[in-house]
Amino acid sequence: TASREQLRVRYGHIIVFLQKGPLVLVSASKSHQSELQLRSELLHVYHQIVSMLTQASINRIFQCRKNYDLRRLLFGSERVLDALLDVMETEAGFLLSAVQCLPLAPSTRDTISQILQKAITPNLVLSILLYNGQLVSIVQEKMVIEDARLKSTDLHLLLNLIRASSAFQTGEIWTPICLPCFNPDCYFYTYVAYLDPPDCTICLVLLSTDKDAFYAVAECKRKIEEGVRTHNALQCISKVQLCQVCHVGVAELRHFLFKPLDVPDHHSQLPQFTSPEVEAPYSTEEKRIYLMDLYWHLHSRIHSTLRPIKLLYHATQRETLLALVTGKFEMYACFSPLVTKSTAIGAVTKLLRWIKKEEDCLFIRSPPKYSTTPPEARGFSNSRVQTNKTLFGTI
Amino acid sequence: MASGMQEKQYTPSLLSFFIYNPKFGPREGEEEKKILFYHPSEVEKNEKIRNVGLCEAIVQFTRTFCPTKPAKSLHTQKNRQFFHEPEENFWMVMVVRNPMIEKPSKDGKPATIEYQEEEILDSVYGAVLRQCYSMYKLFNGTFSRAFEAGGVELLRQKLEKFFYRYLQTLHLQSCDLLDVFGGISFFPLDKMTYLKIQSFVNRVEESLSLVKYTAFLYNDQLIWSGLEQDDMRILYKYLTTSLFPRHTEPELAGRDSPLRPEVAGNLLHYGRFLTGPANLKDPEAKFRFPRIFVNTEDSYEELHLIVYKAMSAAVCFMINASVELTREFCEQLDALVGPQLTLLASDICEQYNINRRISGPEKEPQFKFIYFNHMNLAEKSTIHMRKTASVSLTSVHPDLMKILGDINCDFARVDEDEEIIVKAMTDYWVVGKKSDQRELYVILNQKNANLIEVNEEVKRLCATQDMTTLKTVSCSCFNDSISVMQ
Numbered sequence: 001t002a003s004r005e006q007l008r009v010r011y012g013h014i015i016v017f018l019q020k021g022p023l024v025l026v027s028a029s030k031s032h033q034s035e036l037q038l039r040s041e042l043l044h045v046y047h048q049i050v051s052m053l054t055q056a057s058i059n060r061i062f063q064c065r066k067n068y069d070l071r072r073l074l075f076g077s078e079r080v081l082d083a084l085l086d087v088m089e090t091e092a093g094f095l096l097s098a099v100q101c102l103p104l105a106p107s108t109r110d111t112i113s114q115i116l117q118k119a120i121t122p123n124l125v126l127s128i129l130l131y132n133g134q135l136v137s138i139v140q141e142k143m144v145i146e147d148a149r150l151k152s153t154d155l156h157l158l159l160n161l162i163r164a165s166s167a168f169q170t171g172e173i174w175t176p177i178c179l180p181c182f183n184p185d186c187y188f189y190t191y192v193a194y195l196d197p198p199d200c201t202i203c204l205v206l207l208s209t210d211k212d213a214f215y216a217v218a219e220c221k222r223k224i225e226e227g228v229r230t231h232n233a234l235q236c237i238s239k240v241q242l243c244q245v246c247h248v249g250v251a252e253l254r255h256f257l258f259k260p261l262d263v264p265d266h267h268s269q270l271p272q273f274t275s276p277e278v279e280a281p282y283s284t285e286e287k288r289i290y291l292m293d294l295y296w297h298l299h300s301r302i303h304s305t306l307r308p309i310k311l312l313y314h315a316t317q318r319e320t321l322l323a324l325v326t327g328k329f330e331m332y333a334c335f336s337p338l339v340t341k342s343t344a345i346g347a348v349t350k351l352l353r354w355i356k357k358e359e360d361c362l363f364i365r366s367p368p369k370y371s372t373t374p375p376e377a378r379g380f381s382n383s384r385v386q387t388n389k390t391l392f393g394t395i
Numbered sequence: 396m397a398s399g400m401q402e403k404q405y406t407p408s409l410l411s412f413f414i415y416n417p418k419f420g421p422r423e424g425e426e427e428k429k430i431l432f433y434h435p436s437e438v439e440k441n442e443k444i445r446n447v448g449l450c451e452a453i454v455q456f457t458r459t460f461c462p463t464k465p466a467k468s469l470h471t472q473k474n475r476q477f478f479h480e481p482e483e484n485f486w487m488v489m490v491v492r493n494p495m496i497e498k499p500s501k502d503g504k505p506a507t508i509e510y511q512e513e514e515i516l517d518s519v520y521g522a523v524l525r526q527c528y529s530m531y532k533l534f535n536g537t538f539s540r541a542f543e544a545g546g547v548e549l550l551r552q553k554l555e556k557f558f559y560r561y562l563q564t565l566h567l568q569s570c571d572l573l574d575v576f577g578g579i580s581f582f583p584l585d586k587m588t589y590l591k592i593q594s595f596v597n598r599v600e601e602s603l604s605l606v607k608y609t610a611f612l613y614n615d616q617l618i619w620s621g622l623e624q625d626d627m628r629i630l631y632k633y634l635t636t637s638l639f640p641r642h643t644e645p646e647l648a649g650r651d652s653p654l655r656p657e658v659a660g661n662l663l664h665y666g667r668f669l670t671g672p673a674n675l676k677d678p679e680a681k682f683r684f685p686r687i688f689v690n691t692e693d694s695y696e697e698l699h700l701i702v703y704k705a706m707s708a709a710v711c712f713m714i715n716a717s718v719e720l721t722r723e724f725c726e727q728l729d730a731l732v733g734p735q736l737t738l739l740a741s742d743i744c745e746q747y748n749i750n751r752r753i754s755g756p757e758k759e760p761q762f763k764f765i766y767f768n769h770m771n772l773a774e775k776s777t778i779h780m781r782k783t784a785s786v787s788l789t790s791v792h793p794d795l796m797k798i799l800g801d802i803n804c805d806f807a808r809v810d811e812d813e814e815i816i817v818k819a820m821t822d823y824w825v826v827g828k829k830s831d832q833r834e835l836y837v838i839l840n841q842k843n844a845n846l847i848e849v850n851e852e853v854k855r856l857c858a859t860q861d862m863t864t865l866k867t868v869s870c871s872c873f874n875d876s877i878s879v880m881q
Contacts, residue, residue: 012464015457028460032808035470301801301817306513307794311818313846317811341846 018042021055022062023070031089032293034300041088044153047180048084051157052077054178056185083164084157090288095299096259096330098271099152102134103243103361108236113137113368115227119220123210124372125188126150127220130203131237133159135364138270142369151181152270158190162203168192169200172221174214177207191217195225195234202237243276243362248354250347252339254319255282257295258355260363262328274355274362295332298323302330313344324348403497406568407515410474410490411435412527414554415447416538418484419547431485431538431547432554434562450478450488468517472510477521481528485538489524491515491567516800518807522575523565529629531557536688536697564637571789571796572803572836576767578774579631582616588746592618595739599710602731605718607698608689610711613743615639622713626689628772630700630711638702639709642669665740666705666733672725682725686716703732708740762837762856763791765799769832778838791838795823799836802827806834816846824849 016038018025025042033041050058053073061068074081088094116127116139125141140150158177162168176187191206191214204224206217228234245253259273282291301312302323312323320335322344331351335344355362413433420428426444433443457466469476472493479487494514500506535541535557541550584592596609596619610627611619615635620627668675672682684699697716702709710732714720765776778796780788789796802815806829815827822842826849828835837853844852 012467013457013460015460297805304513304801306511307797307801307819309798309817309819310822311816311846313814313816314805315814316809317813341850345846 014038016042018046020046021059022066023049023058032297034297036305037095037296037300041085041094044088044094044157045081045084047153047184048081048157048160049074050180050184051154051161051178052080054185054187055180080161080164084160087156087160090285090292092257092273092275092292092295093152093156095292095296096257096271096273097152098259098273099155100134100274101272101362101364102131102136102237102240103274103358104136104237104240106360108233109137109364111231112228112233113139115224115231115233117368117370119223119227120370120372121208121213121216121220122372123208123213124206124217124220124370125209126205126207127224127370128155128205128207129224130159130205131240132201133163135270135272136202136237137368138364139368139370142371149182150179150270154179154181155270158205162192162205169194169197172218174217176211187211189213189217191221193221195228196238202234243274245276245279247276248347248351250335250343250350252336252343253347253351254279254334254336255291256331256333256351258329258331258351260329260355260359261326269364269367272363291334294319294321294334298332313341320344322348402499405492405495405497407494407520408492409434409562409565409567410492411438411446412487412489412558412562413443413447414485414487414558415450416485417451428547431551432558434558447488450476450486454478454486467521470512472512475512475515475517475520477517477524479521479524479528481525481532482538487524487528489520489527491520514797516797516804518575518804519570519572519800520567522577523567523570526574526577526629526632527558527561527565529625530561530633532691533626533629533633533687533689534685536695537691540695571793572765572799573774573776573779575800575803576772576774577628577632578767578772579628580616580775581771581773582613582618583747583750584618584743585746585750588743589618591739591742595735596621596710598735599712599732603712603728605714605724606712607696607715608711608713610713612709612711613740614707622689624772630687634702634709634711638669642704664705664733664737666703666729666736668725668729669702669704669709670700671720672722675722675726675729678722684720687713689713701728703728703736705733705736706740706744708736708743710736763839764835764837764856766836767834769834792821792823794821795819795825795838798825799827799838802836803834816849826850826853828853 012030014029014033014035016027016029016035018027018039020043023046025046027038027042029038049070058070061070061073093099112129116129116137119127125144127137127139129136129138144150158179161177167173171193173190173192175190175192177190178184178187188207188209189211191204191208193204194200195202195204204221206220208217210216245255248256255276255278257273257275259271263269263271278288278291282288298312298314298321302309302325308325310325312321314321315337317337319337320339322331322333322335324331329352331348333344333347333351335347339347411434414431415429416431417429419431420426426448427440430443430447453469454466465480466478468478473495474490474492477489477491479489481487494511496509496511498507498509531554535553538550541553592611596611600606600609608621609619610617610622610630612631612634617627617631622630671684672680674680684701687698687700688696689698690696698713699716699718699720701712701714701720703712704710712728763778765774765778767774778789778791780790798817798819802817802825805815806813806827812830813827814829817825817827819825824839824841824844826835826837826839835857837856839849839852841849841852
């Protein structure tokens with residue numbers, strides 16, 4: 001008999017089934033994505049639902065009432081799931097399981113990080129500043145990092161939740177959000193505010209484990225706002241020049257994705273990638289989806305579970321694609337179809353050189369940390385489970 | 396205590412194979428009537444009905460997404476099901492067990508099984524399933540005609556008779572890209588010899604007016620065919636994987652071999668029948684020619700298949716099945732064709748040897764490649780050292796063959812010229828080129844080369860001897876048009 005988790009049907013369209021606990025998710029797709037990739041998309045959808053409800057409560061509900069209609073709890077959140085499906089089609093972060101940082105001079109970034117680092121309150125675990133969805137700075141609580149790593153999926157789902165609801169753009173929001181990969185059974189209490197209304201491009205997100213800490217966390221925001229104003233940081237951020245593919249210096253190069261892999265583990269940073277703005281001929285929504293579909297396909301061949309490969313070069317009438325993975329990085333590049341093989345190979349060298357030159361701006365190498373755990377609670381390595389209960393309230 | 400056992404690798408195998416028509420049992424309680432053939436037959440009736448029902452349900456379900464294209468395959472962790480609807484409402488389903496690795500029990504933990512789903516390529520096994528139908532149809536005609544002639548009973552009988560044996564010849568563990576192509580290997584010939592063969596065929600067809608179609612092969616490779624491409628393709632598969640391997644050459648047999656006496660009485664020529672009368676000298680012996688069905692889309696012809704061989708040359712004569720072929724006719728054919736074919740066979744052999752001397756001894760082929768031309772179905776592989784139904788000896792690692800399969804799938808998506816170059820984990824390079832209905836796959840063992848050097852190597856391959864033999868030779872003779880491969 002077949003294992004139900006991995007049932008798929010194929011015929012030009014692919015239909016993929018995924019069962020997680022009491023939920024069955026189905027996807028029908030015409031894209032070039034592989035079954036594994038579609039399954040991971042379904043997993044993201046599942047995780048997004050968990051981010052709103054937590055896994056523990058989903059399981060509990062269905063245990064009590066097998067016929068429960070979960071839509072009752074998900075009412076109003078359809079646009080979050082819709083937005084997720086859209087964003088998975090156009091953004092490389094999901095494909096690469098990595099986040100993209102705003103290219104920022106290290107000094108500016110450090111200044112901002114220090115501002116975040118100082119604006120703390122007990123039970124605050126994560127402070128994030130974003131500009132148009134790209135990471136400006138992220139500061140994490142020390143103990144939290146030791147216990148469990150923040151995954152890029154959690155960050156993507158968090159950002160999607162915030163972006164999908166226009167309600168988040170009005171004033172300050174305090175809401176429970178679950179980080180499913182970190183801990184699927186409990187909520188963090190999330191403070192969200194835009195520092196530049198009404199443009200709403202610079203977003204501050206503060207996560208706490210204490211559901212009654214709204215005022216304390218709002219005070220942190222005030223301190224951050226002050227610090228940011230003092231240093232004129234908002235201007236620096238909005239004036240930033242995003243990466244453009246012409247910076248690399250290869251005429252036929254149209255777009256690329258680059259993810260460094262040689263990050264020492266003790267840096268405990270989020271996996272990151274960099275990629276330039278999407279320009280012609282992929283500037284329309286449709287073309288962006290088309291380009292991402294090409295990347296999805298390259299990725300599935302390169303990372304095939306049974307026959308992974310090191311390099312893939314695919315020349316078609318419309319573009320030439322090159323995918324390369326080494327111990328140090330993985331990259332995906334899209335060239336005009338007229339590019340020669342020597343230019344394409346030469347482009348890799350030029351790209352590596354350019355990345356090396358700019359890497360301090362492109363990546364956050366060592367995310368700063370703060371400590372908000374009271375000193376008494378620090379000796380808890382023996383009784384982790386106990387402490388988890390004190391640190392993280394369950395609903 | 397650690398077990399000293401090794402990991403055991405299981406190759407893909409046939410789990411079940413069934414044919415059904417939902418129209419034959421549309422009402423509840425009649426489900427069994429839908430099933431026309433089911434292997435393995437020992438399976439309990441209800442389970443058969445369940446499995447067929449599941450396939451029906453999946454086909455129906457997927458129709459809602461794409462009404463024009465039916466479901467092709469179903470992937471689950473342990474097996475893969477392939478669907479094919481060769482005739483309206485007649486469905487064929489093949490269920491293949493995924494290859495798996497059995498890891499021995501260790502430290503008290505039970506043995507685990509890891510299923511390798513990605514190992515099976517849909518394109519390969521989908522093609523194998525379609526070929527099952529083509530082979531059945533070659534010897535039995537279409538499902539609908541059988542049903543029209545004798546109802547469900549006759550159809551069931553025919554299916555049982557054919558598939559019971561045929562399924563045993565399926566060796567799923569050795570299927571690969573060549574099964575996707577289902578191509579024909581052409582014998583390299585110079586123009587002169589080709590014309591000799593053509594005139595031989597014309598002469599015989601004129602003398603034996605009953606002959607409707609002819610095909611000429613040498614050394615398991617095709618030289619001439621009067622049949623339509625699709626018919627020749629499946630006939631070729633039958634000849635090279637079933638008929639020819641069964642008949643080794645008596646003149647090559649040793650002095651004491653039982654095969655010897657057949658040739659003893661006939662010093663005029665080496666010709667003999669591979670189908671039909673095994674021994675013309677015995678007047679009591681009964682014989683029968685196999686019947687084949689061709690042109691099933693339009694004229695629907697049933698023919699006797701006469702296969703006559705002399706040394707390495709084999710000729711197929713196809714005659715309308717309504718004609719009764721007598722012993723006299725066979726003797727006439729034997730007397731006419733035997734000597735001419737024997738001469739022709741030695742001519743071809745001589746010419747071939749001359750050509751080889753000119754082009755240089757054929758050492759281990761320098762390049763490992765597979766070539767296929769969609770227009771004339773010509774295929775050539777220097778990777779397969781021997782490919783029969785039961786064995787596919789390839790000189791490259793099976794993972795590389797699967798990479799070729801992946802590239803072929805990528806090519807199949809768009810109908811344009813493309814090129815794909817892959818560097819595998821083992822540092823082997825695989826280059827796939829698609830141009831103008833032709834596909835070429837090259838495997839290079841050049842670990843330290845870069846993309847540009849690999850490109851140069853492949854260019855050299857296309858310009859060298861290997862490709863020019865393909866150039867001069869292969870005359871595709873379908874429908875009298877000769878197109879020379881580049």
